[in-house]
Amino acid sequence: MLKDIYNSLLSKKQQEEHAWSLNEDILENQAQLFFSLKSIKGLKIDEPVRIYCLASLEKQSIQTSSIIVRDQSPIEWNEGYTFDVISSKSVLALSIWQGNFNQTNISDSSSKNNNDVKMGSPVISGVNTNLAKLIGKVYIPFLTFKKQFCDQWFPLNGSPSVSIHVKLSFTNSGKKVSVNDFIYLRMIGRGAFGQVNLVKKIDTGRLYAMKIIKKDRCLNMNAVGHTFTERKLLKKYYHPFIVGLKYSFQTQDSLCMVLDYIGGGELFYHISERETFSEETARFYISQIMLAIGFLHEHGVIYRDLKLENLLMDLDGNICLVDLGLCKEDVKEGQYCFTMCGSPEYVAPEIITGTGYSRSVDWWALGTLFYEMIAGLPPFYSEDPHEMSKLILSSPLKFPPNISKNAASLISLLLNRDPTKRLGSGESDVEEIKAHPFFKSMNWSKLLNKEVDPPFKPHLIGPLDLSYFDPACTLQSQPINPYTTNSNLSESDQMAFQGFSYSAPDIFNLTNNNSSGSIGVNTSSGGSAQNSPYNSLRNTPPSFMKISGSNIFENGRMSPISFSSSPSYNNNNNNNNNVNMNHSGWVQPQSPQSPQPLPQLPILSKLQETTFERRRSLSVNAQTQFTMVLGDDE
Numbered sequence: 001m002l003k004d005i006y007n008s009l010l011s012k013k014q015q016e017e018h019a020w021s022l023n024e025d026i027l028e029n030q031a032q033l034f035f036s037l038k039s040i041k042g043l044k045i046d047e048p049v050r051i052y053c054l055a056s057l058e059k060q061s062i063q064t065s066s067i068i069v070r071d072q073s074p075i076e077w078n079e080g081y082t083f084d085v086i087s088s089k090s091v092l093a094l095s096i097w098q099g100n101f102n103q104t105n106i107s108d109s110s111s112k113n114n115n116d117v118k119m120g121s122p123v124i125s126g127v128n129t130n131l132a133k134l135i136g137k138v139y140i141p142f143l144t145f146k147k148q149f150c151d152q153w154f155p156l157n158g159s160p161s162v163s164i165h166v167k168l169s170f171t172n173s174g175k176k177v178s179v180n181d182f183i184y185l186r187m188i189g190r191g192a193f194g195q196v197n198l199v200k201k202i203d204t205g206r207l208y209a210m211k212i213i214k215k216d217r218c219l220n221m222n223a224v225g226h227t228f229t230e231r232k233l234l235k236k237y238y239h240p241f242i243v244g245l246k247y248s249f250q251t252q253d254s255l256c257m258v259l260d261y262i263g264g265g266e267l268f269y270h271i272s273e274r275e276t277f278s279e280e281t282a283r284f285y286i287s288q289i290m291l292a293i294g295f296l297h298e299h300g301v302i303y304r305d306l307k308l309e310n311l312l313m314d315l316d317g318n319i320c321l322v323d324l325g326l327c328k329e330d331v332k333e334g335q336y337c338f339t340m341c342g343s344p345e346y347v348a349p350e351i352i353t354g355t356g357y358s359r360s361v362d363w364w365a366l367g368t369l370f371y372e373m374i375a376g377l378p379p380f381y382s383e384d385p386h387e388m389s390k391l392i393l394s395s396p397l398k399f400p401p402n403i404s405k406n407a408a409s410l411i412s413l414l415l416n417r418d419p420t421k422r423l424g425s426g427e428s429d430v431e432e433i434k435a436h437p438f439f440k441s442m443n444w445s446k447l448l449n450k451e452v453d454p455p456f457k458p459h460l461i462g463p464l465d466l467s468y469f470d471p472a473c474t475l476q477s478q479p480i481n482p483y484t485t486n487s488n489l490s491e492s493d494q495m496a497f498q499g500f501s502y503s504a505p506d507i508f509n510l511t512n513n514n515s516s517g518s519i520g521v522n523t524s525s526g527g528s529a530q531n532s533p534y535n536s537l538r539n540t541p542p543s544f545m546k547i548s549g550s551n552i553f554e555n556g557r558m559s560p561i562s563f564s565s566s567p568s569y570n571n572n573n574n575n576n577n578n579v580n581m582n583h584s585g586w587v588q589p590q591s592p593q594s595p596q597p598l599p600q601l602p603i604l605s606k607l608q609e610t611t612f613e614r615r616r617s618l619s620v621n622a623q624t625q626f627t628m629v630l631g632d633d634e
């Protein structure tokens with residue numbers, strides 16, 4: 001028992017200390033933790049309550065069913081869940097919550113229920129998680145659960161009076177993860193080199209975002225380095241506010257990165273809905289972004305592409321930075337970069353002038369982002385990118401009328417055109433910014449541990465609710481096919497991608513008899529972008545529409561994106577290498593264990609403004625509204 005208490009306390013300490021850490025201990029193969037919550041004893045109950053457990057590991061989280069408890073007798077669950085495990089630093093965090101007996105708001109409880117695979121007892125009733133009270137937590141580190149089987153009582157909060165009975169079974173098959181291990185569900189995003197799909201891992205049922213990058217496009221756009229950089233950085237570093245990479249592999253045609261699925265949509269979407277954020281709301285997001293960027297800087301990485309579109313919201317309302325393709329690695333103190341890159345609204349003056357830049361370009365972008373959040377428009381916005389860069393270089397900074405003194409001061413210090421005087425340019429980097437009075441009320445360690453309540457939670461009615469994604473993507477019936485075998489890539493072209501996968505995916509060998517399929521060591525350090533900052537302006541931005549409808553559950557019983565029979569999901573077995581070929585050209589792995597989710601077509605309800613239209617209309621208002629002018633050095 002003492003050992004358990006020690007382990008539990010140790011793991012909590014470890015979790016706090018390593019909330020951001022180097023991801024050095026990656027298990028490069030298929031490892032899983034089966035977790036079963038048996039029961040809880042020792043609870044002192046005065047009146048009937050609902051009790052449930054939240055379990056999380058490596059950014060995957062599940063919520064058990066809630067059980068009505070009327071007296072002191074032990075509570076039995078007997079529910080089981082499976083997590084994918086990729087790091088030997090993983091900690092399984094279990095928290096027990098108490099909700100009001102009378103709450104029956106199932107939709108709120110299911111919003112936490114991402115990737116939920118339920119077994120055992122049925123859900124008795126939902127509970128409004130917003131009003132729930134934490135009873136206690138236990139942290140179970142990898143060291144405890146890596147022994148194959150563990151069946152024991154863990155004290156909550158290290159106190160033996162209340163404890164939970166947990167069974168854990170860890171397996172490491174040694175099998176490399178490949179594209180065969182996933183089922184495609186829907187396209188959720190599009191980028192310059194490919195697309196991002198919502199996928200489901202067949203054995204555990206976990207949802208992930210699979211970024212598929214076409215090799216030919218990557219070669220044509222001279223972007224192999226960016227892709228390697230992104231994969232390398234995501235694999236190397238773990239941070240609460242940076243998307244996690246679970247697996248990476250390649251097919252003959254494509255590079256695939258399996259990322260944590262961040263279901264709350266782009267921050268861009270949320271600001272579009274509200275036009276502006278209050279300063280308090282903006283402070284929350286800006287602070288989380290600062291922690292992520294500060295972490296990258298600490299490791300010699302400049303992010304270079306900070307913009308609303310690269311900030312996603314997780315299901316709890318926290319920020320997640322994605323798209324590390326433009327990062328510059330191994331930047332030493334005092335070293336300058338000259339590559340023109342970034343998005344036109346957010347590029348710092350020294351990038352435009354080509355005089356050389358350092359990590360403080362990210363702080364300029366942060367200032368722009370903060371301004372955009374509270375004003376609804378970037379500070380030097382113009383529809384014409386050339387005009388915009390002129391404004392960035394010389395236009396005076398104007399503020400909306402109701403801005404607070406502290407917010408205006410922070411923005412003007414971040415938007416200092418002299419990069420050596422910009423806030424954050426000093427040796428202590430992000431610490432300089434944290435010390436600004438605007439952040440006086442911020443508890444940074446709580447924020448890092450996600451213990452500060454986000455301003456709002458995305459409103460989702462189930463794990464497959466894609467309301468916050470662009471319907472131009474989610475409605476797309478022709479996803480990129482990572483299995484295509486008719487690519488025109490030569491052997492030497494393929495050589496460029498050696499080292500991308502840490503596993504030799506079966507499909508690569510099966511579909512390319514001429515290729516050895518051997519995977520070497522990655523020698524590319526990437527970061528050779530010669531992009532103009534204008535390249536990434538969304539000339540044809542996606543139009544956002546809110547999808548709504550009825551409830552949705554993983555097994556397709558009910559769905560807000562109403563499942564219907566679509567030819568693109570017919571499972572016509574072509575008996576080819578254990579994959580199913582469908583009519584839309586997408587090949588799916590067979591999944592004997594899990595039923596194929598039924599195809600889904602979103603019901604569109606609300607048309608949102610496009611990026612361009614929103615910014616244009618606000619731009620007109622901005623001319624008349626922005627009255628307060630501050631010079632650079634104020």
Ligand SMILES: Nc1ncnc2c1ncn2[C@@H]1O[C@H](COP(=O)(O)OP(=O)(O)OP(=O)(O)O)[C@@H](O)[C@H]1O
Nearest residue numbers: 188189190191192193196209259260261262322323
């Ligand atoms: N982990 C994720 N979870 C959910 N959605 C995601 C995830 N990663 C990316 N997306 C969606 O896909 C879009 C494109 O992703 P991303 O920016 O990484 O692709 P890209 O090809 O690098 O794009 P770009 O052309 O902007 O560089 C994102 O804006 C987001 O909407």
